[in-house]
Amino acid sequence: xxxxxxxxxxxxxxxxxxxxxxxxxxxxxxxxxxxxxxxxxxxxxxxxxxxxxxxxxxxxxxxxxxxxxxxxxxxxxxxxxxxxxxxxxxxxxxxxxxxxxxxxxxxxxxxxxxxxxxxxxxxxxxxxxxxxxxxxxxxxxxxxxxxxxxxxxxxxxxxxxxxxxxxxxxxxxxxxxxxx
Ligand SMILES: O=P(O)(O)OC[C@H]1O[C@H](OP(=O)(O)OP(=O)(O)O)[C@H](O)[C@@H]1O
Ligand code: HPA
Ligand SMILES: [Mg+2]
Numbered sequence: 290x291x292x293x294x295x296x297x298x299x300x301x302x303x304x305x306x307x308x309x310x311x312x313x314x315x316x317x318x319x320x321x322x323x324x325x326x327x328x329x330x331x332x333x334x335x336x337x338x339x340x341x342x343x344x345x346x347x348x349x350x351x352x353x354x355x356x357x358x359x360x361x362x363x364x365x366x367x368x369x370x371x372x373x374x375x376x377x378x379x380x381x382x383x384x385x386x387x388x389x390x391x392x393x394x395x396x397x398x399x400x401x402x403x404x405x406x407x408x409x410x411x412x413x414x415x416x417x418x419x420x421x422x423x424x425x426x427x428x429x430x431x432x433x434x435x436x437x438x439x440x441x442x443x444x445x446x447x448x449x450x451x452x453x454x455x456x457x458x459x460x461x462x463x464x465x466x467x468x469x
Contacts, residue, residue, distance in 0.1 A: 290455065291455075293465045295460040305339070315340070324349075325351055329386065333445060336444065340414065353372065355371060362466050382408075383410065412430040413431070415432055417446075417458070418434070
């Protein structure tokens with residue numbers, strides 16, 4: 290599996306530092322708000338687990354599973370709600386926790402959904418932001434790293450469902466996915 294990686298962009302230590310930095314900022318900003326931390330499955334699962342442990346404030350967690358890449362390297366353009374949240378978001382202060390913002394479609398879809406359901410506020414915490422990928426407007430309030438226009442895997446990010454368990458984030462060798 291490690292042989293499929295062209296270059297490691299963020300090491301275990303880099304990721305830990307980012308999660309810690311963002312968790313501290315969130316803790317300061319949400320100290321008296323009892324936020325609902327919403328993990329956008331599946332990609333954000335590792336980041337969510339790390340960032341909430343850096344936030345010693347009252348908060349709840351929930352999960353939403355949305356999909357638009359279907360395992361591939363390009364967005365299908367359609368965001369599908371695979372599994373909904375189990376909590377009521379009415380009046381809550383929501384923090385959407387993402388692994389990456391690329392075209393922005395996933396985020397735009399989720400923000401519309403949460404606004405429609407009456408969330409009091411919505412902010413976005415993403416480990417990675419790929420601004421060069423944007424197709425629709427989407428902005429994060431808390432960003433770990435701004436990344437280049439490459440297809441990345443590891444620490445939650447997948448290709449064909451694989452590589453999520455890598456502890457670091459790297460560029461996938463194009464030979465792995467070209468002509469597939
Ligand atoms: O800004 P966008 O272009 O919408 O891309 C970002 C989204 O794409 C990935 O999810 P994916 O649909 O691959 O599902 P997954 O998290 O289960 O891998 C990633 O985890 C983000 O949620
Ligand atoms: O670079 C990426 N890698 C994995 N999944 C993704 N979803 C959007 N962009 C990416
Ligand atoms: Mg994916």
